[in-house]
Amino acid sequence: MPRIIVRGVGEFEVERGANLLEALRSCGVPIAAGCGGHGLCGMCRVRVVAGELSPPTRREAALLSGLLERGWRLACQATVLGDVEVEVPLRRARVKRRLRPSIPISTPLLLIPVRVVENPPSVEEALISELRRLGVNVRTASLRALASMAAAASRGGSDKIAVIMDGELVDLIDDYRGFGLAVDIGTTSVAASLVDLASGNVVGEEVSLNAQLRFGGDIIARIQYAATRANGVRELQEAVVDTVNSLVEKLGVPSERIYRVVVAGNSVMLHLFYGVNPRTLGSLPFEPVYRRSISARSGELGLRVNPQALVESLPILGGYVGGDVVGDMLASRILEYGTAMMIDVGTNGEVVVKKGDRLVAASTPAGPAFEGVGLSHGMMAVEGAVERVKVSWEGVEYRVIGGGDPQGICGSGYIDLLAELLRMGLLSESGRMVRGPRVREREGVLEFVLDEERGVALTQLDVRKLQLAIAAVKMTEKYLLRLLNVDVRELETVIVAGDFGYHLDPSNAMEVGLLPKVDEDLVEFIGNGSLTGAEMFMLSREAREEALRLAEACEVVEVPRHNKAFIEELKLGKWREP
Numbered sequence: 193m194p195r196i197i198v199r200g201v202g203e204f205e206v207e208r209g210a211n212l213l214e215a216l217r218s219c220g221v222p223i224a225a226g227c228g229g230h231g232l233c234g235m236c237r238v239r240v241v242a243g244e245l246s247p248p249t250r251r252e253a254a255l256l257s258g259l260l261e262r263g264w265r266l267a268c269q270a271t272v273l274g275d276v277e278v279e280v281p282l283r284r285a286r287v288k289r290r291l292r293p294s295i296p297i298s299t300p301l302l303l304i305p306v307r308v309v310e311n312p313p314s315v316e317e318a319l320i321s322e323l324r325r326l327g328v329n330v331r332t333a334s335l336r337a338l339a340s341m342a343a344a345a346s347r348g349g350s351d352k353i354a355v356i357m358d359g360e361l362v363d364l365i366d367d368y369r370g371f372g373l374a375v376d377i378g379t380t381s382v383a384a385s386l387v388d389l390a391s392g393n394v395v396g397e398e399v400s401l402n403a404q405l406r407f408g409g410d411i412i413a414r415i416q417y418a419a420t421r422a423n424g425v426r427e428l429q430e431a432v433v434d435t436v437n438s439l440v441e442k443l444g445v446p447s448e449r450i451y452r453v454v455v456a457g458n459s460v461m462l463h464l465f466y467g468v469n470p471r472t473l474g475s476l477p478f479e480p481v482y483r484r485s486i487s488a489r490s491g492e493l494g495l496r497v498n499p500q501a502l503v504e505s506l507p508i509l510g511g512y513v514g515g516d517v518v519g520d521m522l523a524s525r526i527l528e529y530g531t532a533m534m535i536d537v538g539t540n541g542e543v544v545v546k547k548g549d550r551l552v553a554a555s556t557p558a559g560p561a562f563e564g565v566g567l568s569h570g571m572m573a574v575e576g577a578v579e580r581v582k583v584s585w586e587g588v589e590y591r592v593i594g595g596g597d598p599q600g601i602c603g604s605g606y607i608d609l610l611a612e613l614l615r616m617g618l619l620s621e622s623g624r625m626v627r628g629p630r631v632r633e634r635e636g637v638l639e640f641v642l643d644e645e646r647g648v649a650l651t652q653l654d655v656r657k658l659q660l661a662i663a664a665v666k667m668t669e670k671y672l673l674r675l676l677n678v679d680v681r682e683l684e685t686v687i688v689a690g691d692f693g694y695h696l697d698p699s700n701a702m703e704v705g706l707l708p709k710v711d712e713d714l715v716e717f718i719g720n721g722s723l724t725g726a727e728m729f730m731l732s733r734e735a736r737e738e739a740l741r742l743a744e745a746c747e748v749v750e751v752p753r754h755n756k757a758f759i760e761e762l763k764l765g766k767w768r769e770p
């Protein structure tokens with residue numbers, strides 16, 4: 193089989209006769225292709241350093257003129273005939289914090305250069321047949337596109353870029369800029385990323401608190417509000433839609449240029465976003481109203497993006513295991529492992545275990561402690577939060593997100609503190625703080641002082657709340673491992689999703705018992721997998737099919753909460769048994 197060497201990226205084997213653009217995209221090379229491979233936009237150009245490709249087509253001759261001689265080709269027009277080495281002018285993504293697995297990109301958007309001419313029988317029909325002549329099938333034009341046609345049509349014609357989504361001409365614009373919006377709706381915060389639909393690159397990312405917080409901090413409070421107030425669902429929906437609209441504004445592109453939206457989130461958040469009362473999730477047997485991937489027009493939801501934009505959701509697995517977990521699973525590529533465990537700890541925690549063909553998931557009522565909520569100096573992992581701590585008999589060192597003075601402690605900082613105090617014997621396995629350096633008594637309660645000047649400290653009460661959260665996660669992890677008969681030593685990977693996980697020190701997470709004791713190299717942090725998964729769902733047919741398969745294949749189970757077992761898990765320290 194011929195090899196394609198992409199300079200600075202890697203080497204791939206492809207079928208002889210493969211289309212170069214499709215081959216590059218199926219290998220995960222993020223190459224732009226506005227017109228979807230019709231040889232009309234010129235965005236897929238690559239420089240051929242050496243190798244055998246089919247001769248240039250007429251469309252290449254028209255679009256590349258002098259560049260052809262210098263080795264440039266349109267990847268969509270070239271067929272691979274033998275080994276070839278190319279240089280792809282990759283558009284660098286500005287956002288690098290999350291790693292997205294390389295996926296075959298097949299974006300839903302086409303950007304085709306056209307001439308809008310006043311021709312019989314109508315401007316619309318003339319344009320649609322012109323597009324068909326170019327090989328692009330379009331059924332109809334939206335009202336917005338008709339309005340742009342009216343403005344652009346003239347006897348001599350004017351040049352425009354036709355925006356086509358799923359066979360509909362949705363807009364006529366002046367440049368090749370079309371975006372998608374991926375959204376992760378968390379109970380506490382909402383994150384959004386802006387995706388360039390021609391290249392698949394993430395070009396911006398913003399996060400904000402969920403405006404639903406004013407109706408209650410957790411999902412139970414939101415369900416109650418929705419179930420008991422006359423306009424509860426509408427108020428909650430408007431609040432989260434407002435949050436997403438504010439993120440769109442911050443992302444700084446004209447909102448009408450956003451042509452597709454994919455949302456992920458826990459079951460309650462997804463119900464509320466689409467204006468569906470999540471009442472059934474509030475009482476036994478805690479089932480959702482729907483599980484499938486929903487799609488609605490942005491206008492129906494009040495979302496300020498292109499009015500024709502489809503707003504799709506990742507499917508829900510069931511009960512409290514929502515589309516955010518589907519996103520995590522897509523982003524982590526969990527299906528590629530034989531035996532794996534994944535945890536996502538936000539305001540609600542979820543654990544997934546895979547062994548062979550079986551995949552089981554459960555939610556875990558960890559509470560918001562890992563997000564710093566309810567702790568004396570707790571805060572989210574944002575600027576000013578202590579994210580890492582090292583304690584020794586000589587003193588204490590810590591790292592603050594963004595530098596500067598510590599304003600509080602976020603989840604990973606708390607895990608570090610617990611682990612360090614356990615190692616030093618300043619904290620017993622039962623979670624009792626003992627007197628020692630930097631441990632002082634305040635109003636009858638012991639606390640470990642991190643920063644004297646600002647009074648930032650870990651109190652005995654904080655330790656108790658963290659113990660409860662760790663025990664809840666640990667109990668779920670152990671239950672699912674036992675259910676699939678997995679010994680911890682069999683785990684090929686332990687995936688930690690979520691922003692909390694992103695700052696976590698794996699050895700400290702194992703020291704306190706939040707993660708099973710495995711080789712540190714097996715622990716993988718994927719950051720906000722829910723957001724990454726939403727991007728993948730938007731950009732790749734394969735990822736979309738995988739999400740639907742995952743939703744079918746994953747069994748959601750209820751973890752029995754026996755008090756005796758829970759009390760046993762309250763002990764801090766490394767796992768002793770699976």
Ligand code: FES
Pocket residue numbers: 224225226227228229230231232233234235236237266267268269
């Ligand atoms: S994708 Fe090749 S020219 Fe548009």
